[in-house]
Amino acid sequence: MRLKAMPPLRLMIAVGLMLAPLVVALAAAVHSEALSSGVAALVGLLPLLGAGLALRLHQREAAAVADYAAQLSHSGSPTPPTGAPVALGGLIAAVARLHRVAARRTESVQAQLDANDSILDALPSPLLVMDAARQVTRANLMARDLFGDKVLGRDLAATLRTPAVLEAVDAVLGGGATRVFEFTLPVPVERTFEAQVKPFQRTLPAADPLADPVADSANDGLSVPAPVPQTIRMAILTLHDVTAARRSEQMRADFIANASHELRTPLSSLLGFIETLRGPARDDPEAQDRFLAIMHDQASRMSRLVNDLLSLSRIELDEHMLPNGRVDVLDELENVIAALELKAAERRIRLILDAPDSVPRVAGDDDQLTQVFQNLVSNAIKYTREDSDVTVQVTVVDGAAVGFAGLPASGRRGGRGGARMVAVAVRDQGEGIARTHLPRLTERFYRVDAARSRAMGGTGLGLAIVKHIVNRHRGRLTIESEVGVGSAFTVYLPATDESLGAADSAARRKAG
Ligand SMILES: Nc1ncnc2c1ncn2[C@@H]1O[C@H](COP(=O)(O)OP(=O)(O)OP(=O)(O)O)[C@@H](O)[C@H]1O
Ligand SMILES: [Mg+2]
Structure with a gap:
């Protein structure tokens, strides 16, 4: 803003008013002939010039x-x-002081704004603020992580095209009440969000008229109109990721549906046979024998299923508690192999234990680890080719080399260096499993060929049980398979510092 020079007419009037009393006095003196009119004109002109000059100078300084x-x-x-x-x-000092006070106030407002930004960034959920034109004016860190930095300053529709979200934001910006709803983002990975769109009134200071050159030119620099504040309606969109909750609800529902389905099949077959035994087969002892054998199979299947479900829920209950026993893995494996040898022989399968003389004990529950090895070896027997080898290989490996970190102290050798793991790999020469099935194999009831597994008495819970037991032992299960070649299921278990001496293992082998 520039202060304009005073117009000449105004200047003359101002000077005239200042000198009016002097002019009156001089006129009176001339009238009473005390002064000649020449002298009076001279006396009047000099102050006139002086006052004009002084006013001009003062105005330049102002x-x-x-x-x-x-x-x-x-x-x-x-x-x-x-x-x-x-x-x-x-006046200059006062202006400078006023400016310093205003600058300090601006700084403190800026600090407050920065703090607000940090608070928004600390929120665990994405938050976006849209103005009346649906442009994103603020996006916290989580929102920028989800949508990228380019979300800011653009129409929300440029980033998030979900119609439900845009509709809700438009409705709220148009005067509607808060909306809560769910939607799914399909990419990059499918995620479900619970969204809340809330209205928010923001009072904006009106544009500073002095900062506007047009308004400024019309202004005489003395009267500054007060800015009129403006209220605008905005919308706040918050997203809450409910993917895990929805997935677990879905899994629970699937689980109940699967479990009921698995039980219903043998149950309806049992009911059918009971009907037949009471009716058409009442006097047919040969048919009765045949049907009773099938009924026995079906009832055993139901009992196995119920046992597996109970075992799974028990394991899940104490999955967070580390087992406190000490287990000699070789002992357990020898027992499991001995128990399954007969079943293997039926398909002319050779069970081979390939292990060093001694391995460190693992921290574990022996019954549960027996269940793990039994499941894996019996799967290998069930799904491998007839007349082939199933090898159980035991090795001691460095945990870090197989991607392990953060193991309990008992898994570390001498407190430093890599954690030792006992690895048990069960290898078969079966037809293998296609890659697409691998990530889902440990889901409950998941079977590559459900009919075949069911025909072999499988419930599809074996590997789910294995996974939960291995998790409880803070171990890891890996599955490698090649179609037409065979599969390898490897369990890694953290070793303790207790090593079996050679004498121990020799004694054990002798006893075995
Ligand atoms: N060694 C293997 N070779 C090929 N496929 C396998 C092997 N082990 C498991 N599978 C596949 O994984 C599926 C799931 O195995 P899991 O042990 O959980 O169930 P199951 O053996 O069918 O039944 P259960 O173990 O409860 O009696 C099996 O149905 C089978 O399709
Ligand atoms: Mg199995």
């Missing part, structure tokens, strides 16, 4: 102060006008 104030509001630190007279010097 303009310099106004300039200084304008520069302060734009650039922040101009040099104050030099050679200012005492009266305006005070």
